[in-house]
Amino acid sequence: MEYKVDKKESPGWGEVEVLGETYEEGRPEGEDLGRWRQKLASREEKLRYLENGERYWYGTEWFGSEKRKNPA
Amino acid sequence: MAEEKKEVKSIDPATVEMIEKAASDGARVVFERAATMKPCPIGSEGSCCSMCSMGPCRVPLPKGKEETPEEKRKRVGVCGATPETIAARNFLRKTAAGAAAHSDHGRKVTEAFLLAAKGEAKGFQIKDEQKLLQVALDLGVEIGDRSNEEIAIDIGEMAYKDFGRQEGEILFGRRAPLKRQELWHKQGVYPRGVDREVVEAMHRTHMGVDQDYKSLLQQAARTSLADGWGGSMIATELQDIMFGTPSPVLSQINLGVLKEDEVNLIIHGHEPQLAEMLAVVTQDPEMIEYAKSKGAKGINLAGMCCTANEILMRHGVPIAGNFLQQELAIVTGALEAMVVDVQCIMQGIADIAKCFHTKIITTDPRAFIEGTTHIEFDERKAVDTARAIVKAAIDNFPNRGKNVRIPDVRSDLIAGFSHETINYLLGGLFLSSYRPLNDNIINGRIRGVAGVVGCNNVRVTHDDVHVTMVKELIKNDVLVLQTGCSAMACAKAGLMVPEAAAEFAGEGLAEVCQAVGIPPVLHLGSCVDNARILIAATAMVKDGGLGDDISDLPAAGAAPEWMSEKAISIGEYFVASGVFTVFGAAWPTLGNKEVTDFLFKDTEDLYGGMWAFEPDPIKAAQMMIAHIDKKRKALGIDKARERVLYDMAMRRELE
Numbered sequence: 001m002e003y004k005v006d007k008k009e010s011p012g013w014g015e016v017e018v019l020g021e022t023y024e025e026g027r028p029e030g031e032d033l034g035r036w037r038q039k040l041a042s043r044e045e046k047l048r049y050l051e052n053g054e055r056y057w058y059g060t061e062w063f064g065s066e067k068r069k070n071p072a
Numbered sequence: 073m074a075e076e077k078k079e080v081k082s083i084d085p086a087t088v089e090m091i092e093k094a095a096s097d098g099a100r101v102v103f104e105r106a107a108t109m110k111p112c113p114i115g116s117e118g119s120c121c122s123m124c125s126m127g128p129c130r131v132p133l134p135k136g137k138e139e140t141p142e143e144k145r146k147r148v149g150v151c152g153a154t155p156e157t158i159a160a161r162n163f164l165r166k167t168a169a170g171a172a173a174h175s176d177h178g179r180k181v182t183e184a185f186l187l188a189a190k191g192e193a194k195g196f197q198i199k200d201e202q203k204l205l206q207v208a209l210d211l212g213v214e215i216g217d218r219s220n221e222e223i224a225i226d227i228g229e230m231a232y233k234d235f236g237r238q239e240g241e242i243l244f245g246r247r248a249p250l251k252r253q254e255l256w257h258k259q260g261v262y263p264r265g266v267d268r269e270v271v272e273a274m275h276r277t278h279m280g281v282d283q284d285y286k287s288l289l290q291q292a293a294r295t296s297l298a299d300g301w302g303g304s305m306i307a308t309e310l311q312d313i314m315f316g317t318p319s320p321v322l323s324q325i326n327l328g329v330l331k332e333d334e335v336n337l338i339i340h341g342h343e344p345q346l347a348e349m350l351a352v353v354t355q356d357p358e359m360i361e362y363a364k365s366k367g368a369k370g371i372n373l374a375g376m377c378c379t380a381n382e383i384l385m386r387h388g389v390p391i392a393g394n395f396l397q398q399e400l401a402i403v404t405g406a407l408e409a410m411v412v413d414v415q416c417i418m419q420g421i422a423d424i425a426k427c428f429h430t431k432i433i434t435t436d437p438r439a440f441i442e443g444t445t446h447i448e449f450d451e452r453k454a455v456d457t458a459r460a461i462v463k464a465a466i467d468n469f470p471n472r473g474k475n476v477r478i479p480d481v482r483s484d485l486i487a488g489f490s491h492e493t494i495n496y497l498l499g500g501l502f503l504s505s506y507r508p509l510n511d512n513i514i515n516g517r518i519r520g521v522a523g524v525v526g527c528n529n530v531r532v533t534h535d536d537v538h539v540t541m542v543k544e545l546i547k548n549d550v551l552v553l554q555t556g557c558s559a560m561a562c563a564k565a566g567l568m569v570p571e572a573a574a575e576f577a578g579e580g581l582a583e584v585c586q587a588v589g590i591p592p593v594l595h596l597g598s599c600v601d602n603a604r605i606l607i608a609a610t611a612m613v614k615d616g617g618l619g620d621d622i623s624d625l626p627a628a629g630a631a632p633e634w635m636s637e638k639a640i641s642i643g644e645y646f647v648a649s650g651v652f653t654v655f656g657a658a659w660p661t662l663g664n665k666e667v668t669d670f671l672f673k674d675t676e677d678l679y680g681g682m683w684a685f686e687p688d689p690i691k692a693a694q695m696m697i698a699h700i701d702k703k704r705k706a707l708g709i710d711k712a713r714e715r716v717l718y719d720m721a722m723r724r725e726l727e
Contacts, residue, residue, distance in 0.1 A: 035316075035319045036319055036493070036496055036501070037200065037202055037316075037317060037319065037492075039501060040202060040501075043201065043205070043215075046201060046202040046205055047205055047215070049202070049501070049504075050202070050205060050206055050209065052502075052504070053495060053496070053499075053501070053504030053505075054206065054492075054495070054504070056506075056610070056611050056614035056615065057209070057210070057247060057614075058206070058209050064614045064615055064616045
């Protein structure tokens with residue numbers, strides 16, 4: 001996609017170029033567009049995501065608010 | 073002469089238009105029935121006992137005077153049951169019925185899941201491997217190099233057994249914060265299987281068994297937890313594995329999604345299995361051609377109630393309306409078939425359908441309605457059943473009369489905010505996290521989080537209480553999570569699009585929503601998906617910085633237009649999970665002060681959460697905000713603190 005660049009006044013710097021919005025115009029269509037889970041293809045990737053992304057339950061190195069406590 | 077005050081039945085223009093059409097067509101809908109059938113004042117306050125044939129015994133509070141101790145001693149049922157026992161028994165029975173409804177839904181899903189895993193349900197499959205692996209990790213099911221189907225069979229069998237677990241603890245309870253689990257152990261409410269808890273609840277409330285209101289209410293907590301962390305959670309998780317974990321999806325809502333030139337088919341109820349098949353079959357070119365051969369331009373599938381939420385979240389299928397609009401969809405005169413399964417289906421639709429051409433098709437062996445067509449749904453022949461239903465709807469298209477009026481009212485919404493998606497949206501694929509949410513709560517941009525859920529209730533202005541409450545919450549920087557008919561009310565009011573943040577939310581909440589690109593009101597799904605709210609709350613706790621338990625979070629819950637027993641079960645498991653929960657419309661123990669005080673006050677000492685009742689949505693929202701502020705103060709995040717950069721000397725001083 002082409003990046004949109006706006007020109008704005010900046011104090012002390014004069015006119016500067018600022019990166020404009022990067023989203024695509026229009027309304028999303030189709031049920032697949034909001035889906036993100038298909039980005040993870042293999043089982044290994046999925047398990048790694050669970051260990052990291054869902055570390056609250058499946059992380060082995062997660063030290064959140066309660067891992068220091070005794071088990072229930 | 074004083075002008076007669078006109079009762080406002082709904083804030084939704086489509087609903088108002090169809091109520092008027094119903095009146096002119098001579099169709100008697102729920103709004104009219106409610107005007108002539110007032111609620112029983114004794115039963116509505118929980119002061120009537122009908123547990124045996126010596127009664128029913130009525131023990132209402134005396135009106136307009138203080139009761140003497142002697143009078144109170146005499147105010148008992150013929151068996152001597154006190155008003156406390158009677159109110160608590162009624163409350164427990166409602167909880168048990170609600171828990172049973174959600175959990176029987178979960179059981180049916182588990183049966184379909186097992187058939188799918190064994191390859192015996194054509195059309196169903198393991199769609200979300202990631203969720204399968206996640207649940208396998210939860211349940212300790214071996215993964216290794218096993219096939220998805222092998223893993224799924226183990227998960228399905230474990231889940232199936234969990235419903236009838238006679239001893240021990242439900243499987244998903246271990247997902248709760250550790251401190252919460254300790255509390256459940258301490259209070260003796262860590263549930264066994266939901267079947268056991270519901271049966272015990274029914275036994276305890278039988279004539280002459282448990283007659284101590286505190287003991288009865290303890291069983292209410294235990295039964296509800298078996299629902300929220302058991303039956304409902306199983307339903308949500310296995311549905312996600314079979315049909316996909318919801319991701320953001322754009323769709324539309326309200327009666328205006330019906331189409332004048334197409335075959336309109338509404339799926340109404342709660343379980344998603346048939347709806348999923350209908351979503352596929354209505355896209356089948358052969359069926360579309362068949363519809364065209366009958367003079368229609370196509371087939372338009374829409375949802376109603378929680379089945380609608382299920383297929384909205386996963387396919388973007390539009391929603392025709394929430395609970396109080398089910399009869400009105402028929403009143404449009406443009407509905408060829410209303411396909412129903414279980415829960416929240418008014419028997420009145422059968423009578424309304426007689427005024428029009430609509431076919432009411434029941435599909436579940438547990439739910440028949442006299443005077444309607446029954447086409448039983450069998451997961452083993454899911455595609456065939458769905459085709460038969462769609463064909464019946466198409467065949468009915470030529471019978472459509474001239475009295476057709478579809479309100480030109482519909483709103484955009486974005487749904488699909490499962491816990492997994494919220495986690496992903498807040499951090500991305502490599503940094504998925506609740507940290508940005510917790511940080512923005514700690515820094516005060518977001519004041520807290522509220523779960524606003526539940527039904528419609530014809531005794532209050534339709535949708536008004538939900539929408540007014542939610543607008544007040546987001547105006548005060550409270551992020552709102554929603555499910556069920558409550559979510560639909562707010563979607564119709566335009567609160568479930570990202571643009572709503574700028575228009576309705578407070579400055580802090582709007583900033584966060586705009587940065588992440590989410591609406592200030594998030595749609596998490598159907599009523600069994602309240603389990604997703606429990607998981608989101610647990611993730612907030614586990615991420616850190618907001619206490620060690622759900623009861624420490626600056627959070628609150630509400631069901632401002634509730635009507636079904638399922639709502640009581642949901643509210644009770646929210647409370648027993650540590651959430652302050654406000655109900656509107658009516659409260660089923662108001663006839664007894666002791667039981668009401670126990671639920672509204674003493675319960676906080678037991679579970680860290682408690683109930684409240686407030687029919688005014690602004691006051692109710694303010695109660696929730698006050699509770700959120702109380703929790704913020706307890707966490708020490710109620711005011712901005714100066715940030716100090718510690719040098720080494722200061723650090724040494726700390727040690």
